[in-house]
Amino acid sequence: MYKSLAEIIAAEKEKNLPFWKVVMQDDCIELDISEEESFQRMKYMYEVMKASDAAYEDNLMSRSGLVGTDGKKIHDARLADKLVCGDFIGRVIERAVKMGESNACMKRIVAAPTAGSCGVIPAVFITVQEEKGYTDDQMTEAMFVAAGIGGVIAHRAFLAGAAGGCQAEIGSASSMAAGAIAYLNGADAEGIAHAAAIAMKNLLGLACDPVAGLVEVPCVKRNVVGAVNALTSCDMVLAGMISKIPPDEVFDAMRAVGRAMPENVRETGTGGLAGTPTGIAYREKITSL
Amino acid sequence: MNLFDIIGPVMVGPSSSHTAGAVRIGNIARKLMGEEIAKAKIYFHGSFQLTGKGHGTDKALLAGLMGMPVDDSRIPRSYAEADIRGMAYAFFPIDLGDVHPNTVKLVLDGVKGKHREIVGCSVGGGRIEITEIDGLGVSFGGDYPTLVIRNQDIPGQVQQVTTFLAEENINIGTMQLYRAARGADAVMVIECDKEIPEDVIPALEGLKGIVRVTYLSLK
Numbered sequence: 001m002y003k004s005l006a007e008i009i010a011a012e013k014e015k016n017l018p019f020w021k022v023v024m025q026d027d028c029i030e031l032d033i034s035e036e037e038s039f040q041r042m043k044y045m046y047e048v049m050k051a052s053d054a055a056y057e058d059n060l061m062s063r064s065g066l067v068g069t070d071g072k073k074i075h076d077a078r079l080a081d082k083l084v085c086g087d088f089i090g091r092v093i094e095r096a097v098k099m100g101e102s103n104a105c106m107k108r109i110v111a112a113p114t115a116g117s118c119g120v121i122p123a124v125f126i127t128v129q130e131e132k133g134y135t136d137d138q139m140t141e142a143m144f145v146a147a148g149i150g151g152v153i154a155h156r157a158f159l160a161g162a163a164g165g166c167q168a169e170i171g172s173a174s175s176m177a178a179g180a181i182a183y184l185n186g187a188d189a190e191g192i193a194h195a196a197a198i199a200m201k202n203l204l205g206l207a208c209d210p211v212a213g214l215v216e217v218p219c220v221k222r223n224v225v226g227a228v229n230a231l232t233s234c235d236m237v238l239a240g241m242i243s244k245i246p247p248d249e250v251f252d253a254m255r256a257v258g259r260a261m262p263e264n265v266r267e268t269g270t271g272g273l274a275g276t277p278t279g280i281a282y283r284e285k286i287t288s289l
Numbered sequence: 290m291n292l293f294d295i296i297g298p299v300m301v302g303p304s305s306s307h308t309a310g311a312v313r314i315g316n317i318a319r320k321l322m323g324e325e326i327a328k329a330k331i332y333f334h335g336s337f338q339l340t341g342k343g344h345g346t347d348k349a350l351l352a353g354l355m356g357m358p359v360d361d362s363r364i365p366r367s368y369a370e371a372d373i374r375g376m377a378y379a380f381f382p383i384d385l386g387d388v389h390p391n392t393v394k395l396v397l398d399g400v401k402g403k404h405r406e407i408v409g410c411s412v413g414g415g416r417i418e419i420t421e422i423d424g425l426g427v428s429f430g431g432d433y434p435t436l437v438i439r440n441q442d443i444p445g446q447v448q449q450v451t452t453f454l455a456e457e458n459i460n461i462g463t464m465q466l467y468r469a470a471r472g473a474d475a476v477m478v479i480e481c482d483k484e485i486p487e488d489v490i491p492a493l494e495g496l497k498g499i500v501r502v503t504y505l506s507l508k
């Protein structure tokens with residue numbers, strides 16, 4: 001996998017191939033599979049995301065009782081035209097909440113990059129596809145862009161809350177989605193990298209502080225911020241803004257921040273929201289279940 | 290790492306370490322048994338014990354022991370599935386000391402009478418490690434076809450096994466040696482590039498000084 005976005009940008013120019021293809025070809029060598037096989041595998045990942053989105057059950061609660069049924073609230077409020085953000089962002093919010101809840105309720109999801117952050121990419125991708133009418137093949141190309149960005153983040157920093165806080169999970173998912181949507185809207189590798197960088201910058205420092213150690217609170221709602229942040233970051237780049245800090249350096253900063261985070265905000269379920277009096281009370285109630 | 294480690298796996302939530310990893314430990318334990326499991330005692334340590342209930346670690350492990358993959362929609366109903374199959378199971382807390390926080394000890398009895406005690410941990414992102422088999426420390430991730438050979442701690446064992454495998458045209462990827470104490474039983478863990486033909490296992494078991502051979506097939 002590529003170690004920097006700079007290398008992918010250079011390869012795009014040198015080989016005269018789009019970002020997604022540069023990343024895919026490299027992975028085909030790594031996995032010793034054909035381009036066709038790789039493309040079909042990625043397409044399947046997107047199909048599963050869509051199936052998971054459609055399979056949301058609005059009456060399920062997680063075993064702890066902390067999350068569930070909120071997807072329906074957003075859905076109803078959106079249809080009643082009550083949301084400030086309107087229908088498009090409303091659908092993004094709805095999908096992100098639903099996927100996060102489905103994950104907590106032990107339904108089938110695609111870790112992207114992790115299970116806790118599994119709602120960000122589908123919420124953005126499916127809604128953008130619905131809105132703009134991209135084909136599944138185009139969405140699959142965008143999936144490769146997302147995975148390529150994630151690969152660089154994994155190399156330079158981390159993708160696990162236990163290693164680097166929630167910036168590593170929701171932050172990475174958001175960064176991956178931002179670059180992917182920039183690609184669909186015509187951005188080149190440079191633009192993709194800047195969208196990814198801006199999304200990551202906006203979530204830098206985010207703590208991983210799940211109440212009772214469960215992937216529920218605040219995880220479900222953070223999928224919403226990751227998704228919406230991806231879209232606004234993408235728009236900044238489409239309008240011509242750039243990240244003043246080069247994208248690879250942004251990921252290095254994420255690593256440095258993650259390294260400096262105390263253990264109690266790295267998935268131990270002790271600090272941050274988990275360490276509030278109410279967070280502790282929930283934990284005690286849940287562990288006595 | 291490859292792109293499908295970044296996007297993927299397809300799994301039943303909520304946690305790659307506490308749910309998907311637990312399924313995989315169950316899958317590998319089942320393969321190491323080499324037969325259907327009749328009875329499982331499952332001992333959760335550390336974070337598995339503390340947050341396991343909320344992450345469905347119990348259901349996931351049980352599902353894994355029945356051979357369900359990480360994306361099997363029946364995982365949340367694995368208790369009922371085990372009851373239908375007549376598989377006995379029980380869960381206990383345990384303190385295994387200074388081990389990985391996501392560790393589980395499995396005491397398993399097979400339908401044909403095999404007994405195994407396996408300890409494994411979930412190290413993140415759904416990846417796992419088997420750390421102990423029948424009281425002897427080992428370390429492998431179950432990503433390759435793996436031979437676990439328990440032998441008497443006498444000279445010439447390693448050479449005997451490697452020569453035998455070479456004659457069978459089996460290429461060794463990595464090999465690790467472990468023993469509990471001088472003169473006690475030892476274990477060789479051999480990860481291979483390709484699957485091993487079935488008839489090789491009994492032949493290996495027939496070699497002098499070999500106590501037991503367990504084979505982890507990825508098929």
Ligand code: SF4
Nearest residue numbers: 116161166169208219
């Ligand atoms: S708070 Fe922690 S567990 Fe929850 S989504 Fe963020 S990184 Fe994952």
